[in-house]
Amino acid sequence: MGNEELQLIDRCLAGEQAAMTEFVERFRTPVFGLAYRMLGHRHDAEDVSQESFVRALRSLHHWDRTRSILPWLLAIVGNRCRTLLAARRKRPMGQLITDQLADTAIEPQTQTLAEEVSLGLAGMRVEYRQAFLLFHEQELSYQEIAEAMGKPVGTIKTWVHRGRRELVERLKSRGVVEVT
Amino acid sequence: MKCCDFELRLQDLLDEREQKSLCAADLPAPLRLHVERCDECAEVLGGYRALLRVLSSARPSESAFRAEDIVELTKPAPRQFRWLRTVVPLATAATLMIAALLVQWIAAPVAVEQAGLTPSDTALQLVATTKFDAVLPSNADPRFAPFATPMEINERSLGLMLNLAGLGPVTFPAELLEVQLIEKPSWMVQVTDGLKPVTERMTGTLNALFRVLPATAAEKDNGQGASYDRYDPNQRLV
Numbered sequence: 427m428g429n430e431e432l433q434l435i436d437r438c439l440a441g442e443q444a445a446m447t448e449f450v451e452r453f454r455t456p457v458f459g460l461a462y463r464m465l466g467h468r469h470d471a472e473d474v475s476q477e478s479f480v481r482a483l484r485s486l487h488h489w490d491r492t493r494s495i496l497p498w499l500l501a502i503v504g505n506r507c508r509t510l511l512a513a514r515r516k517r518p519m520g521q522l523i524t525d526q527l528a529d530t531a532i533e534p535q536t537q538t539l540a541e542e543v544s545l546g547l548a549g550m551r552v553e554y555r556q557a558f559l560l561f562h563e564q565e566l567s568y569q570e571i572a573e574a575m576g577k578p579v580g581t582i583k584t585w586v587h588r589g590r591r592e593l594v595e596r597l598k599s600r601g602v603v604e605v606t
Numbered sequence: 607m608k609c610c611d612f613e614l615r616l617q618d619l620l621d622e623r624e625q626k627s628l629c630a631a632d633l634p635a636p637l638r639l640h641v642e643r644c645d646e647c648a649e650v651l652g653g654y655r656a657l658l659r660v661l662s663s664a665r666p667s668e669s670a671f672r673a674e675d676i677v678e679l680t681k682p683a684p685r686q687f688r689w690l691r692t693v694v695p696l697a698t699a700a701t702l703m704i705a706a707l708l709v710q711w712i713a714a715p716v717a718v719e720q721a722g723l724t725p726s727d728t729a730l731q732l733v734a735t736t737k738f739d740a741v742l743p744s745n746a747d748p749r750f751a752p753f754a755t756p757m758e759i760n761e762r763s764l765g766l767m768l769n770l771a772g773l774g775p776v777t778f779p780a781e782l783l784e785v786q787l788i789e790k791p792s793w794m795v796q797v798t799d800g801l802k803p804v805t806e807r808m809t810g811t812l813n814a815l816f817r818v819l820p821a822t823a824a825e826k827d828n829g830q831g832a833s834y835d836r837y838d839p840n841q842r843l844v
Contacts, residue, residue: 475669
């Protein structure tokens with residue numbers, strides 16, 4: 427973990443407001459990105475992101491300084507997302523996907539692909555989805571994901587592989603696969 | 607290379623994160639050769655390639671929440687009310703403790719010496735002849751004869767030890783209802799009256815317990831159902 431990050435966290439622990447603001451800005455993108463992909467809804471993702479940051483800043487003294495801060499922070503986000511998903515009433519999947527796609531900056535020809543991937547993610551088991559997103563979008567290592575989710579590395583690897591396989595099967599079945 | 611091995615190797619490549627697009631030209635030779643011969647695996651490769659393309663191209667736009675709002679939420683409660691967090695629980699605990707002490711003081715038996723009274727012969731006679739309504743079954747075990755032994759007496763309470771079938775000796779406190787035989791200060795009578803619902807309930811409970819006790823032979827013969835007309839510790843069961 428970088429010295430600069432450690433110093434930032436020490437300043438946060440000292441109660442420096444400017445340091446806390448900097449902390450939020452530094453980790454805003456990965457936190458919101460994970461929440462958004464997990465939940466598929468912007469407002470929910472923003473609520474969860476804010477809640478996660480508040481929790482993280484309040485319990486920063488519990489963080490293990492020998493480990494990276496990002497997996498710890500994303501673990502909080504993942505837990506909040508899973509809690510919200512468990513409590514959420516069923517929403518029409520179409521609306522969720524529309525919410526997500528309306529905000530993404532992607533080329534029109536990949537819209538269908540992105541839509542299918544989003545639908546596939548939404549229908550995936552929550553654990554697979556979280557592990558997959560932490561690996562491919564947050565680019566954490568298997569070890570870091572295992573720490574964040576509190577599971578063995580082997581389990582995380584299996585979840586990521588299964589997540590990929592499910593998405594590929596979906597793309598194949600929907601006929602949007604590129605021909606080599 | 608077998609098809610199952612092909613997908614496993616693809617997964618390993620993705621784990622290594624060296625492949626950004628899975629182009630055929632970038633694949634290791636065994637995989638490339640297998641794909642050229644196997645249409646099914648070529649389709650699988652296409653699926654993984656499409657997946658990577660989506661993951662690399664799509665990025666959500668920035669969130670709208672303000673960092674300052676979050677920092678504001680992490681601030682502790684205003685200082686002027688923080689003392690309440692300590693004082694309120696202490697005050698609650700103190701109130702409960704005082705209330706418990708008051709109840710205990712009110713319910714505590716007044717020392718006979720303080721009241722200047724001693725149990726009269728009438729009071730002792732009352733204890734000896736206290737009635738208990740009980741329905742006793744006929745299949746009682748004579749080894750478990752119920753009896754009531756006055757363990758302790760003052761002008762307000764009586765400790766009863768009952769030998770219940772299957773349970774052995776059990777001690778119950780019982781309030782004497784007929785306290786007018788013993789002289790008391792008027793305030794004590796008022797307190798006793800106030801406790802009457804409690805004492806009546808306790809007596810009712812005792813009586814209910816006795817209803818499940820085994821019957822005496824005499825009562826069974828009389829066809830009365832069980833009851834104690836007179837308290838007799840020497841009664842035995844059939």
